[in-house]
Amino acid sequence: MKAIYLKAIIGATAMLISTSCSKLLEEQPRSIYEPGFFKTEKGVAGGITSMYAHLRYIYGQAYYYNTCLTGTDEVTWAQSADQNFKVMDISGEGIIDASNSRADAIWGICFSNINTANGVIENATEIGTISNSLIAEARFFRAFDYFLLVQTFGGVPLDLGAGELKFNTSAVTKSVRNTVPEVYTKAIFPDLLKAIEDLPTSGRVTGGVTKALARLYLAKAYLTYGWWLQNPNNIPTYPESPRTDPDGHNAQWYFQQAYDIAIHAIDNPGPFKLQETFYDVNEGSNDRNLEILLYADHTETSAFYNAGDLTYGSGSAPDNFAGWMMTWNYTNIRSSSTSGNWTSISSVRREAQQHLGRPWTRMCPTIGVIENTFADKVNDSRYDGTFTTVYRGNWDKDNVSGSLFNVNFLPVNPGDAILTFLNEEPIVPIDYSNSVYNSNIGAGILPGRADFVVSPRGISRLVYPGLWKLGPYRTDNDGTLGQPNAGSTRPFNIAKFSELYFIAAEAAVKGATTQAGKTARDLINVIRYRAGKWRWDNNGNTVKLQDNSANMVATTPITVDINYILAERSREYYGEGYRWYDLVRTQKWAELSSSYEICGPNIGDHTPITVTRSIQPYLYLRPIPLGQLDAMDMTLEEKKAYQNPGYN
Template sequence: MKNIFKTFGLVLALGMGACEEVLVEDPVSLATADGYYPTPGGIEDGLRASYTTLRSFYGQQNGFFLTVTGTDIFTNGFGGIANNPHINNYSPNFLGTSGTVTNIWNNLYVGVNQCNTVVNRVEDVSGISDQRKAEIEAEARFLRGLYYFHLVQQWGDVHFSLEETSGVQTEANRTPENTIYETGILPDLEFAVANLPESASEPGRAYKAAAEGLLARVHLTRGNWAEAERLAANVINNYNFELVTPYIDLWDINNEDNSEFIWTVQFTDDPLLNGPGNSGHLYFIFDYTFNPAMVRDTENGRPFQRFLPTNYLFSLYDREMDARWNGSFKTVWYANIPGEINGQQVNPGDTAIHIVMEPVPDEVKQAAPYWIIDYKGNWIGNVSAYQEIGTNQRRNYPSLLKFLDPLRPSINETAGRRDFPVMRLAEMYLIACEAAWRQNNSSAAADYINVLRTRAALPGMEEEMQVGPGDIDLDFILEERARELIGEKHRWYDLKRTGTLLERVRQHNLDAAPNIQEMHLVRPIPQTQIDRVSNPGEFPQNPGY
């Protein structure tokens, strides 16, 4: 469904709390919503438009800032400090005026309102079957459940409505988070499970397994352990998903339609249909262009250096056994121009940079015909030594490779074409593992996690990678989730869900440690929202901001 995000003129932006007029265009017929949505083509176009907002969160910088940084495994890189340091650092300057929180808030509500529009209008459509009406409603409710899940996870009690907003609305409510789950998110996803088809009609469409997987994630978040395990196990056992082996092949850009991805947000190489594109390729990579034998190219990416792995993240991998280290991180770069390194000639194709995860004597580094960047265990934010991870003002570090996009048409292109994996089979094993452990079934938890660890094992190390019931605890589960899902927009939610955000950030993210406190379990409400409501006494800012 690469063209599912094509702009449709009848998309209605959410007017909740806004005093701005929205330009509504229909260049083909100038039809009104009331005249177009009741038609089969109109409701299908409205449903397609409900997916559009996914691209404002998944694969975008703002979404990464609110889910990746400010955790135990990522802090600010050079570009993070230069562009948006306050979210990771939980500094006093992280306020409702933040463009990041405003952008995400606004776009999620645009998505909610478009879904409300489809759900409210589909029954009035003539010319399609009742079954198709139910499927359309189920797709829209799946998406609405996802949009509201992000809203309550990020902001807590938020404005809640299941009705379409078609004009200016200046009065808002702060509905308790629990109410939104019980009357919105859970019923929406249960309806989606009951009414979505068994398989997607097009890539990117919501279907039954995706709804079950998302519902499993929500039940895990809510502490409904038995239901979370049941749903995750059903996705594991009763569909045709398989873990991709070896792990690195999961991130081959030519293997996007693989057996492990349950549901992805679609991007494309067609610039007319790609919207902002998936820009994830920009943010996690080392600026290799300081090396005298390298210039920017499409294979190695355009380095924005926003997100820097913490020392704790490096410590999680047993690189002698776990293929997820080399399957997740790039540590070797090859020269793409002639150059001189340490007084020695380097030609295209020769090694230009090698990151080594142990200390190397300076005399060895200075004698090598390439940069050796080593790791001494010093806090990556304070390193100034010669060619050590974190040097060059946090530009030098292993690059997360799973979002790289070597098929971009030019070296400066930011709109990538790689699909974003919202849900994959590995997450279902992790959900089932944690849910089983929470029910005091450590044996089942070990069985689930060992499937993943078998896939993750380097050849010949499968037995050594296995764990027993006594190895399973919350720390191990969080470590395994970090190793498996790094960068995929789960971590901030994982730490919040498990009640470990404050403790783990204070222990492992030294940039954020001095500032983080209880108030930071939710984000600041955008100031534009606060300013626009006509009932400000009933719509206050989150405490502390």
């Protein structure tokens, strides 16, 4: 590795909201951490604080977010996508290589943070006054980063220049990759086991790491490693290594461990719990709720503590700008200022509200997501709690008064539906080619309706339901459009208590012996039961007190398999950045994502086209970034051997 001097990862606080001032995590910006800094209590505290802050450079970073979703069954590229997005789709728009794979966004950040953790762990014992629980936070983050790296790239270096898992203080230009089993058994598992032992049940600070969080990651790491050992579809690994465990355990042992640890975490939740409804999990005013185990934090109260300007987003980390990517340019929608003669006027204006936000049109859902993943839009609240499907007039917030006119020259007022993405194909065909009512985006019309419409089979790379769950939430709009051009001041959720149910269910499907009342179907039904509870109709913009839990549970298959768990994971975590890792872990990527339907990128494109992808086995690992290869003082042959096969 080159240059492991530790960059000050950030000048902003990681935990910002608390019921007690004493529970805030304070952070002071530094341009560099000198080695001696870690030999002090202040240095250890600063190093640990930077570990929370480094999360902002990964989560909410849109180009890394893109690599987690584009090219899966969840997401394809949208009309304004550049090559950062198109190449990840693996559909003939470019070839992923070491120079364009945006997985580079995590390589340097993770290794810098790992070395910070090495410094904290190594020096804390010598200081003698640092608690084991504080050291455990560093152990968690070291394991967290190594787990992210090994899933993404395969085996990665444990020696950053001073020995395996040692704090390195000098620049080095050589690097040797460890094998996947070595990364798991030498780094990830031991650190997480020790973290579980020493971490508190409740966080030291608001949003701080806990036993429940460490258990979730240990269970997930065991589950992932069990799949790796089993290797059902003969996906290659690198560096080449036998699919055997140094500790002598087989895949089944790891699946059982994953199940047992996840169940233990469910039964011993500490302060954490599932929210009452799916809507509550992602609704902006309920951020940092007790279902969220870890998040990369932001705030609207201070640009310093937000780590980004509060009025205009930079489009780069540490801003939280991932939510822009699946926000299409709804501001192009037009209504009429007059009746009987169409006179175009903007009726849905850019606004800092969760259902709107800043549009970039870089990523979009496939038709299969709308039609198949979220097929049940009546009982299941998760489609409504994931997407914006109704775009409502807000011209009054931009000092335009009075009514406007929309389809059929019917009057519309602020708050009325201007454009609706229908839940299903209408009986009466949509007229997309009318020449009287100009939506300006090629939307269609239906008799008797004032709103423009697009059906599920009409969504395109240009016009599609937006991603409500990641939209901005601010309390300082004061009846105006607010600051829609800023990066999101919401936290980016990383880990949720709900995932423990999915991990345990997946392990059960893989053969783990289950406890009474906690089979795979039982566990999935906890999530589905909650999904059937409504308290708000998001796209109807009205209270909806309805309980469809019984219907949800009754329609769960008697035998739950991996594909069903993956479908449920997509319904629960759509657009949150889980998908590529889920498909790679289970080796289902090619099976589930090799083709998709979408309409074209031009105005008026509403004819679905089937697109095929060529997902080759080598793509299950991302390439080592070109910047890393260029920085190493190694021969071309050594660099070729360092790179993952298929990318040379």
